[in-house]
Amino acid sequence: NLLETPEGLEMGGELRTITILTSDLRGFTSLSERLSAQEGPQKVVSILNIYLEAMAETITSYQGTIDEFMGDGILVLFGAPTQREDDPERAVACAVAMQLAMKGVNQQIAELGLPDLEMGIGINTGEVVVGNIGSQKRTKYGVVGSQVNLTYRIESYTIGGQILISQSTLDRVRDITHTNGEQQVSPKGVKEPITIYSVSGIDGNYNLALSQEKETFVVLRETVP
Amino acid sequence: NLLETPEGLEMGGELRTITILTSDLRGFTSLSERLSAQEGPQKVVSILNIYLEAMAETITSYQGTIDEFMGDGILVLFGAPTQREDDPERAVACAVAMQLAMKGVNQQIAELGLPDLEMGIGINTGEVVVGNIGSQKRTKYGVVGSQVNLTYRIESYTIGGQILISQSTLDRVRDITHTNGEQQVSPKGVKEPITIYSVSGIDGNYNLALSQEKETFVVLRETVP
Numbered sequence: 001n002l003l004e005t006p007e008g009l010e011m012g013g014e015l016r017t018i019t020i021l022t023s024d025l026r027g028f029t030s031l032s033e034r035l036s037a038q039e040g041p042q043k044v045v046s047i048l049n050i051y052l053e054a055m056a057e058t059i060t061s062y063q064g065t066i067d068e069f070m071g072d073g074i075l076v077l078f079g080a081p082t083q084r085e086d087d088p089e090r091a092v093a094c095a096v097a098m099q100l101a102m103k104g105v106n107q108q109i110a111e112l113g114l115p116d117l118e119m120g121i122g123i124n125t126g127e128v129v130v131g132n133i134g135s136q137k138r139t140k141y142g143v144v145g146s147q148v149n150l151t152y153r154i155e156s157y158t159i160g161g162q163i164l165i166s167q168s169t170l171d172r173v174r175d176i177t178h179t180n181g182e183q184q185v186s187p188k189g190v191k192e193p194i195t196i197y198s199v200s201g202i203d204g205n206y207n208l209a210l211s212q213e214k215e216t217f218v219v220l221r222e223t224v225p
Numbered sequence: 226n227l228l229e230t231p232e233g234l235e236m237g238g239e240l241r242t243i244t245i246l247t248s249d250l251r252g253f254t255s256l257s258e259r260l261s262a263q264e265g266p267q268k269v270v271s272i273l274n275i276y277l278e279a280m281a282e283t284i285t286s287y288q289g290t291i292d293e294f295m296g297d298g299i300l301v302l303f304g305a306p307t308q309r310e311d312d313p314e315r316a317v318a319c320a321v322a323m324q325l326a327m328k329g330v331n332q333q334i335a336e337l338g339l340p341d342l343e344m345g346i347g348i349n350t351g352e353v354v355v356g357n358i359g360s361q362k363r364t365k366y367g368v369v370g371s372q373v374n375l376t377y378r379i380e381s382y383t384i385g386g387q388i389l390i391s392q393s394t395l396d397r398v399r400d401i402t403h404t405n406g407e408q409q410v411s412p413k414g415v416k417e418p419i420t421i422y423s424v425s426g427i428d429g430n431y432n433l434a435l436s437q438e439k440e441t442f443v444v445l446r447e448t449v450p
Contacts, residue, residue, distance in 0.1 A: 013270030015261060029371050029414075036240060036354055036370075044369060045238030045356035056360035069359050070293065071369045129261055131270035134294050135281035144269060144296045145261075146254050189254075 013131040018079030019091040019169060020128070020143070020151040021064065023098065023121045025051065025072040026160045032072075035114065047109050048072060051117060054105045055098055062094035067142060075148075080130045081141060088125050088172035092199060093206040095121045095163045100208065102161075118160020123199075124151040125168040146189065153187035154196055161210070163199040170197050176204035238356040243304030244316040244394060245353070245368070245376040246289065248323065248346045250276065250297040251385045257297075260339065272334050273297060276342060279330045280323055287319035292367060300373075305355045306366060313350050313397035317424060318431040320346045320388045325433065327386075343385020349376040350393040371414065378412035379421050386435070388424040395422050401429035 025031075032044045052069055059066055059076050063084070068075040076094070079087040098121060106116045126147030133142040154164050170177065181198035201209030250256075257269045277294060284291055284301050288309070293300040301319070304312040323346060331341045351372030358367040379389050395402065406423035426434030 012274070013265070013267035015266045029369070029374060032354060032369050033371060040238070041240045041354040041356070042238035044354045045358060048358055048369065049237070049360070052358070053360040056363060066363065068293075068295065069363065069365065069367070070295070071358070071367065071373065129257060129266040129269045131266070133270060133273055133277070133296070135274070135278040138281060138291065138294065140294065142294070142296060144254070144257050144273065146258060148296065149254060 012133075013129055015127055016080055016083065016130050017125065017127050018077055018083075018130070018143070019088045019123060019125045019172075020148055021074075021076040021078065021091050021095060021121060021123050022151050022155045023055070023074045023076075023095075023119055024155065026118045026120050026158065028072040028117065031115070031117075039114070043112070043114065046112065047114055047117065050108050051105050051119075054101050058097050058101050059094060062090045062097065064091065064094050065141075067140075077130075077143060080128075080143065088169050089176060089202065089204060089206075091123050091125075092163075092165065092169065092173050092177055093202050093204075093208060095123055096199065096202055096206070096208040096210060099161060099163060099210055120155055120158025120160060121163045122151050122153075122155025122158060122165075123163065123169050124154055124166040125172060126150070126166075149189060150187060153189070154185075156187075157183065157185055157196065163210075164196045165199055167195055167197075173202070176206070177202050178209070237358075238354055240352055241305055241308065241355050242350065242352050243302055243308075243355070243368070244313045244348060244350045244397075245373055246299075246301040246303065246316050246320060246346060246348050247376050247380045248280070248299045248301075248320075248344055249380065251343045251345050251383065253297040253342065256340070256342075264339070268337070268339065271337065272339055272342065275333050276330050276344075279326050283322050283326050284319060287315050287322065289316065289319050290366075292365075302355075302368060305353075305368065313394050314401060314427065314429060314431070316348050317388075317390065317394065317398050317402055318427050318429075318433060320348055321424065321427055321431070321433040321435060324386060324388060324435055345380055345383025345385060346388045347376050347378075347380025347383060347390075348388065348394050349379055349391040350397060351375070351391075374414060375412060378414070379410075381412075382408065382410055382421065388435075389421045390424055392420055392422075398427070401431070402427050403434070 064076040078091040128143045128145035178201040179197040180200040186193045289301040303316040353370035403426040404422040405425040
């Protein structure tokens with residue numbers, strides 16, 4: 001994929017509208033410290049790697065670009081380096097598939113006698129600067145801009161099993177995406193409150209739905225101060 | 226360095242007391258969006274790379290392990306993968322050297338006709354799980370634990386030019402480190418308020434001091450609600 005846009009990459013800096021997906025395991029830091037004390041630090045890394053392996057496989061199958069693993073967090077780009085018309089819908093479908101893949105992850109983790117993991121996902125579409133960022137010895141394709149920060153903020157409102165998307169993403173996937181809740185939130189660094197939407201499934205070529213069981217946990221129209 | 230502890234790495238998970246340094250450019254996201262609009266996205270990547278190149282050079286010379294570049298943010302480990310007795314003091318000395326290196330960075334950036342960058346640095350010492358984290362195709366040596374999160378929180382209290390360190394780091398470098406201020410803060414995820422200290426210089430083999438000009442900007446004993 002990197003070879004598809006060699007000039008763009010060498011130029012080192014381009015403005016792009018992309019769809020950004022961030023995920024993390026809700027409550028994992030405190031879980032990891034309990035596990036480390038009770039079962040040993042190897043167990044922490046084992047379950048993290050079971051989770052990241054499954055997520056990487058799912059993300060790759062939806063042609064997402066994994067930009068970063070940070071502990072239990074993942075930053076994924078749809079639309080960079082390669083831009084496709086269906087970037088936003090692939091991102092939403094990928095998120096649903098990631099949540100569904102947690103079932104298999106938790107089965108593997110249960111076999112180790114360890115408790116379930118719960119993941120939250122935030123998705124947002126907006127303009128960012130993409131390019132090769134870093135030092136001579138350590139360059140990577142990365143993104144900069146407030147839309148990246150906003151995606152992390154949106155993700156921070158999730159509970160386990162939830163997918164929250166911004167208005168700008170919803171506008172691009174509305175025809176095929178099912179939502180089952182919305183919230184007004186005021187993320188740090190954003191002037192006006194914004195509305196974010198909880199995704200329950202996606203039709204089109206994807207035909208994926210979160211289980212009913214999960215949906216009942218979705219918080220509806222709660223205003224975060 | 227990776228070869229020094231091959232067993233530890235293969236085991237994939239070890240509890241370690243390390244000193245963690247995080248830095249970022251204060252206000253860079255909004256600056257980057259103004260720059261992108263006025264001067265083009267290439268300029269954003271250019272100044273980011275000038276900054277990261279200089280910082281990578283400084284960090285390497287203090288034997289810090291660069292774990293991550295995230296946009297304008299840097300995560301550095303002292304004590305992993307290789308542990309040394311002087312990890313905490315090398316981290317503090319590295320931070321002072323990084324702030325001093327910003328002068329050269331800003332000279333290069335001024336030559337491009339662009340405004341000064343200001344960096345904040347947080348440092349903390351604590352127990353974390355280290356190991357090879359990721360998927361089969363994409364593994365990296367990384368860290369997990371609340372002490373990593375706490376370091377980011379400490380950094381978030383900095384203003385440009387400032388270095389803030391936790392009590393646990395200060396306790397290990399007290400004999401040679403000069404501070405010129407302290408704050409009580411209540412970071413998210415921490416039960417009791419903690420005290421953080423503003424570093425103005427370090428003696429010992431390092432003999433580095435921030436300029437007086439910077440020190441006058443340091444906020445003393447401000448309580449963050």
